[in-house]
Amino acid sequence: MPRSLSSVLLHEALHHYEKEKLGVVRFFIKMRTENWKIEGFCEYHSASSSFPTDKGLRIFSGEDSYDFVTTNEIKPEYFYFVSRLRTDYLLNFKKVSERDYWSTKYDEDQLDEEIRQALKEKRYTFTMQ
Numbered sequence: 001m002p003r004s005l006s007s008v009l010l011h012e013a014l015h016h017y018e019k020e021k022l023g024v025v026r027f028f029i030k031m032r033t034e035n036w037k038i039e040g041f042c043e044y045h046s047a048s049s050s051f052p053t054d055k056g057l058r059i060f061s062g063e064d065s066y067d068f069v070t071t072n073e074i075k076p077e078y079f080y081f082v083s084r085l086r087t088d089y090l091l092n093f094k095k096v097s098e099r100d101y102w103s104t105k106y107d108e109d110q111l112d113e114e115i116r117q118a119l120k121e122k123r124y125t126f127t128m129q
């Protein structure tokens with residue numbers, strides 16, 4: 001999925017915002033330890049997508065094979081997709097504050113399982129604008 005220049009610029013501007021907000025040291029620590037937050041936050045706020053939503057949700061829910069990701073060498077795109085999904089779930093659906101989003105250390109497997117359950121029960125719908 002090609003990205004528009006404006007969404008790329010917005011994404012980069014949001015990284016700048018994160019750096020200001022977290023401080024450079026914390027920003028780089030998070031990049032290493034919780035990179036999904038760093039990228040998910042930007043993807044969420046720039047409303048950009050690098051992966052087809054339907055396909056991504058099917059793979060995430062286990063209804064479709066992850067082979068699609070590995071054979072097509074689109075791991076970074078899928079990573080961005082899942083990162084945005086998690087961020088959307090937390091900020092948009094669960095109404096977690098930005099402060100808690102950054103300070104809470106989420107167990108990623110547990111979080112994903114919670115999202116899968118919410119998707120399955122149709123309590124949560126993930127849409128791309």
Ligand SMILES: [Zn+2]
Pocket residue numbers: 011015038039042
């Ligand atoms: Zn980025």
